Amino acid sequence: EDQVTQSPEALRLQEGESSSLNCSYTVSGLRGLFWYRQDPGKGPEFLFTLYSAGEEKEKERLKATLTKKESFLHITAPKPEDSATYLCAVQARGSYKLIFGSGTRLLVRP
Amino acid sequence: DARVTQTPRHKVTEMGQEVTMRCQPILGHNTVFWYRQTMMQGLELLAYFRNRAPLDDSGMPKDRFSAEMPDATLATLKIQPSEPRDSAVYFCASGLSTYTDTQYFGPGTRLTVL
Numbered sequence: 001e002d003q004v005t006q007s008p009e010a011l012r013l014q015e016g017e018s019s020s021l022n023c024s025y026t027v028s029g030l031r032g033l034f035w036y037r038q039d040p041g042k043g044p045e046f047l048f049t050l051y052s053a054g055e056e057k058e059k060e061r062l063k064a065t066l067t068k069k070e071s072f073l074h075i076t077a078p079k080p081e082d083s084a085t086y087l088c089a090v091q092a093r094g095s096y097k098l099i100f101g102s103g104t105r106l107l108v109r110p
Numbered sequence: 111d112a113r114v115t116q117t118p119r120h121k122v123t124e125m126g127q128e129v130t131m132r133c134q135p136i137l138g139h140n141t142v143f144w145y146r147q148t149m150m151q152g153l154e155l156l157a158y159f160r161n162r163a164p165l166d167d168s169g170m171p172k173d174r175f176s177a178e179m180p181d182a183t184l185a186t187l188k189i190q191p192s193e194p195r196d197s198a199v200y201f202c203a204s205g206l207s208t209y210t211d212t213q214y215f216g217p218g219t220r221l222t223v224l
Binding site for chain 1: 152155158160203207214215217218
């Protein structure tokens, strides 16, 4: 069964304190791994898609990496506006479905 | 700035009443998804349309939920009759059925059934 596990559930950082969020997955042939950001009261906002092990993508202070079993979302020198829930999802080959993890709630304090 | 729009943003209703949620997908997108988000279950897929045809509604309680796409610019999700356990945030997402398959989410409808 396709499955996504995100850790930690919650993370508190001081502004400028870099860290990483983890997304472990099992899927019967990966078509894509997706990262979304969700702010309270809003819909998930697309960040990245990764397709194959070794691939990396960056956007401002965020960098996503992918291996055959997990993905990391690295946050470098975070700011309070980076506070949000970060969701990871996988899509299996031949499937349209996104299987979402339960998310990591990130709080960055000034 | 192309976005998925959803109406209403908030809905409070009494148990037994009919609820209709509407979604306008991004122009040019040919896939539409309906999700439900709760604290306990996270994001659950309810229904999937491609080129306006319903391809999967296995995530929906069939006896009370229905989803349609009357045209390419409108998707609807109906609950009749509504129950307190239907209280959740309902999201619509749209995308292009290409290799990337990225789904773009709307702002959601927060439904409270009393």
